[in-house]
Amino acid sequence: MPSGHQYTEAPYYYKHNVNGKDRYYMFFAYDWREQMAYAYCDSLEDFLNNEWTFGGVVMEPSATANTNHMAVFDFKGHTYFVYHDGSLPHGSGFRRVACCEEFKVNEDGSIPYIKKTAVGLTGTVSKIYDYYKNPIYVQEFENTLSDSDYPMTGKAVGCDSKYDGETAEWEINPGKLNKNNEALVSLESNYKPGMYLTVGKALSDGSYNLVLSQDVNGTTDEAKAMTFRTIKGLNGRGVTFESALYHGFYIASVGGKLILTETPDKNAASFTTEKIAEGGQIAAETIKSAKVRKSVRMYAVGETVAANDIRIRATLDNGSKVTIKDGIKLDLPADVTAATGKKELKVTYSYMGNEYEATVVINVVDKDYKD
Numbered sequence: 001m002p003s004g005h006q007y008t009e010a011p012y013y014y015k016h017n018v019n020g021k022d023r024y025y026m027f028f029a030y031d032w033r034e035q036m037a038y039a040y041c042d043s044l045e046d047f048l049n050n051e052w053t054f055g056g057v058v059m060e061p062s063a064t065a066n067t068n069h070m071a072v073f074d075f076k077g078h079t080y081f082v083y084h085d086g087s088l089p090h091g092s093g094f095r096r097v098a099c100c101e102e103f104k105v106n107e108d109g110s111i112p113y114i115k116k117t118a119v120g121l122t123g124t125v126s127k128i129y130d131y132y133k134n135p136i137y138v139q140e141f142e143n144t145l146s147d148s149d150y151p152m153t154g155k156a157v158g159c160d161s162k163y164d165g166e167t168a169e170w171e172i173n174p175g176k177l178n179k180n181n182e183a184l185v186s187l188e189s190n191y192k193p194g195m196y197l198t199v200g201k202a203l204s205d206g207s208y209n210l211v212l213s214q215d216v217n218g219t220t221d222e223a224k225a226m227t228f229r230t231i232k233g234l235n236g237r238g239v240t241f242e243s244a245l246y247h248g249f250y251i252a253s254v255g256g257k258l259i260l261t262e263t264p265d266k267n268a269a270s271f272t273t274e275k276i277a278e279g280g281q282i283a284a285e286t287i288k289s290a291k292v293r294k295s296v297r298m299y300a301v302g303e304t305v306a307a308n309d310i311r312i313r314a315t316l317d318n319g320s321k322v323t324i325k326d327g328i329k330l331d332l333p334a335d336v337t338a339a340t341g342k343k344e345l346k347v348t349y350s351y352m353g354n355e356y357e358a359t360v361v362i363n364v365v366d367k368d369y370k371d
Contacts, residue, residue: 001054005031010069013047016079018109025111026052027070033061033145034068036083038111059114061143062086063152064194064214067093078102080121081114087194089176090218099193118171118193125169125190125276130253131235131267134159135168136197138189138212152195155212159253167191172273176215177227177244184244186226196226199245199260207261208243210251221245233270240269274318283317285352290314292347292360299337300367305345307332310360312349324349330360337364 065086175184
């Protein structure tokens, strides 16, 4: 065990085949506040004699609970890490929520660091952008081992394109104030599960700052501070978030800061929400389906086929539509118009860094027929 650290409690044993040989693992709570760590051995004899090699820390302390325990199991070819946190209202080590993340044992048998998420196995990660494509983000911070740093409240948030990474990931949940009202939402950080975008302190100009906080006491006022009504964007596009705590006050992005104000600029208070598709791409960046449109599709035998009259009409994963005109390549065999008939041609194009293929059909006819 590394100097200055200690085994705490709650061992869990797991066996995994590594390069044709069984390896035995012991996962356990480590230090206080409790991190998750593991040790391993490569023989049943060492397992029975309790001879272990320390492997490392695999999960940080919870932002919402001082304790954590785990289970690890395989199911249908996948490996899962079950743990708990205190993300419920008035959550703590005594009011626990079961959580689960999928992971893969590394080829050398080591266990990777396992990221806690708000979405777990079945939720959807979203990013929230202002009018100028700056994402709402959480200022990075550490879940420390010191109890005096908890509960976690008042953590800084902002809106800046420099931080369009994991700290800008959110789960858009039903509103904590009333989960049956579809217009109400609460925004939980996927980076710091159990912590929500929250109305903070009053500012000198009559607005309020916005922060990231845990729902510490489970009160109605806390639920109101973490709940926002969604309405059509004040500029006519996207969505605007109105506070459930202060009616008539709206979230606005101003100079990289996020505030709640009664008199926002319409663009500053209008946001777009983009779901992240599988593989980490933003849904507004990935194409779900597409149709190839070509102005001229009939050619005479021997005629040259135009390759500059093609455009792609695509539907994105978020449901919006785009037209792509540039960077489209048409695969034209040398003998494509040598004989009459319908010819299927391959089209390649890119969008937001992703490559796609499609087809378009042309019809080659006799010259006399076309004339």
